[in-house]
Amino acid sequence: MKIENPNPIQWQFSERAQQLQSSAIREILKITQRPEIISFAGGLPSPATFPVERMKAAYDKVLSENGKQALQYGPTDGYAPLREWVANYLSTEGSKIVPEQILMVSGSQQALDLLGKVLIDEGSRVLVETPSYLGALQAFSVYRPEFQSVETDDHGLVPSSIEPLAKGARLLYSLPNFQNPTGRSLSIERRRELVETCARLGLPLIEDDPYGALSYKGEPMPRMLSMNPDGVIYMGSFSKVLTPGIRLGYVVAPLPLVRRLELAKQAADLHTATLTQMVVHEVVKDGFLNEHIPTIRNLYANQCQVMLDAMAEQFPEGVTWTRPEGGMFIWVTLPKHIDAMKLLDQAIAARVAFVPGAPFYANKPETNTLRLSFVTVPPERIREGIATLGKLIKDQM
Amino acid sequence: MKIENPNPIQWQFSERAQQLQSSAIREILKITQRPEIISFAGGLPSPATFPVERMKAAYDKVLSENGKQALQYGPTDGYAPLREWVANYLSTEGSKIVPEQILMVSGSQQALDLLGKVLIDEGSRVLVETPSYLGALQAFSVYRPEFQSVETDDHGLVPSSIEPLAKGARLLYSLPNFQNPTGRSLSIERRRELVETCARLGLPLIEDDPYGALSYKGEPMPRMLSMNPDGVIYMGSFSKVLTPGIRLGYVVAPLPLVRRLELAKQAADLHTATLTQMVVHEVVKDGFLNEHIPTIRNLYANQCQVMLDAMAEQFPEGVTWTRPEGGMFIWVTLPKHIDAMKLLDQAIAARVAFVPGAPFYANKPETNTLRLSFVTVPPERIREGIATLGKLIKDQM
Incomplete structure (x- = not known):
């Protein structure tokens, strides 16, 4: 059924499409999904918090009682x-x-x-x-x-x-x-x-x-x-x-x-x-959220504290970071001369990942910043990963 | 907590937003959802064809076996x-x-x-x-x-x-x-x-x-x-x-x-x-689709034929229409002098609805056209609605 000798299309994209870029994070995530890597790079919530049974029961109920409307x-x-x-x-x-x-x-x-x-x-x-x-x-x-x-x-x-x-x-x-x-x-x-x-x-x-x-x-x-x-x-x-x-x-x-x-x-x-x-x-x-959300808070608060404690122990002087009272992220500022993008290459070689801070700036990026997420990594692996990161940073001081 | 005397915002929308218009169909659908109206206006598939039990079983299976990944x-x-x-x-x-x-x-x-x-x-x-x-x-x-x-x-x-x-x-x-x-x-x-x-x-x-x-x-x-x-x-x-x-x-x-x-x-x-x-x-x-799709086809083919037969019987000479061999729609062309938008007002008063054809034209609309859907209306109501429409059209010949 194919036609013969079609001209190849010279794609002309819209001006807005020409500047579409993949999120740096999603690109990094592709690399860091290997199980041997301790990844602080993700922005994903912890699947341990997903109320799977509750959702399953709700799908069953809605489809049983109002299936035609729901679909x-x-x-x-x-x-x-x-x-x-x-x-x-x-x-x-x-x-x-x-x-x-x-x-x-x-x-x-x-x-x-x-x-x-x-x-x-x-x-x-x-x-x-x-x-x-x-x-x-x-x-x-x-x-x-x-x-x-x-x-x-x-x-x-x-x-x-x-x-x-x-x-x-x-x-x-x-x-x-x-x-x-x-x-x-x-x-x-x-x-x-x-x-x-x-x-x-x-x-x-x-x-x-x-x-x-x-x-x-x-x-x-x-x-x-x-x-x-x-x-x-x-x-x-x-x-x-x-x-x-x-x-x-x-x-x-x-x-x-x-x-x-x-x-x-x-x-x-x-x-x-x-x-x-x-x-x-x-x-x-x-x-339901009134009973469910505290379980998420407790998990994240605990892991956040584990990471903050590990950072205090492992990161050298000259490195600073935020102390969040909620949410999923810690922001780290390295000494000016350390480029977080280069640090990431070394970190991945040492089986730890994070997101460099530069893509989060609309204009002038501060290349000595990085984002850490603690929510999907168990405490023992948080300590291990932060120790590795601390060592890599010290090597550059 | 409210602040005092805020300035009202003078909204400045983007140029593209200034020409956003609601689909004529969705506006008409709002009017025609009253149960007393025989509506040929919808573009909705028939809910009678939805495989609710099959979907319910699949939600149950996926959430039971891979709930965390699925969510x-x-x-x-x-x-x-x-x-x-x-x-x-x-x-x-x-x-x-x-x-x-x-x-x-x-x-x-x-x-x-x-x-x-x-x-x-x-x-x-x-x-x-x-x-x-x-x-x-x-x-x-x-x-x-x-x-x-x-x-x-x-x-x-x-x-x-x-x-x-x-x-x-x-x-x-x-x-x-x-x-x-x-x-x-x-x-x-x-x-x-x-x-x-x-x-x-x-x-x-x-x-x-x-x-x-x-x-x-x-x-x-x-x-x-x-x-x-x-x-x-x-x-x-x-x-x-x-x-x-x-x-x-x-x-x-x-x-x-x-x-x-x-x-x-x-x-x-x-x-x-x-x-x-x-x-x-x-x-x-x-x-599953191999066994499921024929049941949809049969339902729609039957109702399409009912509508085509009713139109042949009820619509006056000078009105023409398409004879679809699949899908959900019939297209009607009235004599040039009949405006389908005006006909719709009369039709709604007589408890029948359709979609006027004009909004489907990118440039010069042909105002004497209209779209009928037969898929969500039972045969008896199709006959009744087409008879009403036929009478309204004859009145304008």
Whole structure:
């Protein structure tokens, strides 16, 4: 059936496609999935925390009771009872969230893509933290913005540094709780100042919050969403508190924006799987997360402490790192002359892996930084891997 | 916690977002979901065909045997065994498809979005059939192409009309089997001519094929993919042969393109749900579709015939329609002076609904056309609805 002598196609990709790059992390992960490697590189939650039996029972129940509906097309904005649950979950005494503000998405990465699609033109100014979440940089990059890196310190983003960068900006993207990659959190005073600054400047503030519930002390910080629901776009996810492989998250936005996001989602993939949304609603509707999340927190808090203790013991003077109070990541700063990318080559040869920090910077990378995750590695292997890393770093001092 | 006196945000949407429109169909569907309305408007498959028990057993099996893997993040290109299954399914004697050419996507609507993202710049020429699938027009529109409408006749797209429109074009989008909206299929000679023409012009040819397996006579037409795997981009879906609410499809493309699509997907939503892919693989791997698809065909063929018979009886002279040999849709052409949009208002008042044809045209709409779906309406209600429609049309002759 083949036709003869076809011309080979000279592919002409769109300008935006020409700058698509694979996430450095996903490339590193391919190398580091060999079992002999102790990998601190992953951004994956620990599968030990996945409530497999609970999910299985929910799939069985939903398919038994509402199988035809669960397997049929559904509305673009999402499964109504789950949107109601999310609205209740996010409402506070002073600040009520309504289901109409909520769009269910296929993981919060999709919310980043839709926000970029709807808010960013070529050359639009977009403000991000220094460093920032790589997946956000990647999603926004497709729409070719001009990134402005906002100053950060040990307490996270510095609100007073925003105004000089904000002229004509379309959005500020922040990850205030146990940030990926640094593990830092924004203090309550900073949150307030950030919300006020953005409100004064008329600058839409994105609050990306995948890790907020994973506070080791149990008391999550107040959401910036609650401080100004008309100016804050909030992104939530079931990936870190339930399971990531089902791809389910949500975005909460003021009505004019959420309707645009809904139209963009309709064109992008019609809607997120009906069955997935019904099952997650079945799992969470009676308070399951209240009993489940503490088990995740305990596991991660313990492994984080093991890593921090090992670092204190094994890393030489001149190396500094963050001390996260939640989430999945520790951020390490080496002496200026050590290039984390080169260190990675040596580390992999010694069967340890991490993610170099450079790809997390929108503009000038600090090449002496790296990200460590402790959540999928057992304590004994954490100690072993940190000892190896410490030795490699000492060799370069 | 709320801050005081925030400035209301003056939303500045991207240029592409300003032209986002809701699909006319989804708006009509909202009106026509009341149970008293006989709706020929839907594009939904019949839930009577959903293999609920089979799916339930597969969810149970996958979660019991591989729960942790199924609920974890997965690779962007898809679950390897399912990609292998798809590659085998699509391979023919003369034309082997390899898994590396396949990207799993969240329903084939996502493939349309990714193709638009990677191939279309503002003002890029894009060739489409007249009329064409609304979801494709919607997905591509986001990237602001210049649509060129290619001539069609009763045998589908007319290949000889392509060349004058093709200069600098980025792609030609076609739906050769039981097209949505017309129900028409491209003849085998036309397929060959189309593939040859596109190959000669170096024009990427998209073959969107959600309905190909639903041939009432059982023998699917050869895929254009097999005629020129280096020049044809093929889109497949599990929505019409299994269930749509799980959102699972795939795109097959030459390697340079499929790698770009994969990068675009990584930025858009990381990957399609692992669990969904493992479950579908479990369902289809031992040939289930071979026994299942004929039951769908039989149901649809029967209801299609009921509708065609009722139309022959009830519709006045001067009205013409297609006679599909598969798929889900019949396309009706009214006398020029009847506007299907106005007819819809009268029809809804008389408790019957359909989709007016105008939104399916990229350029000059023919307002005297409409699309009917017969798959979700029982025979008795098909007869009743067509009788009502026939009466309304006669009143306007």
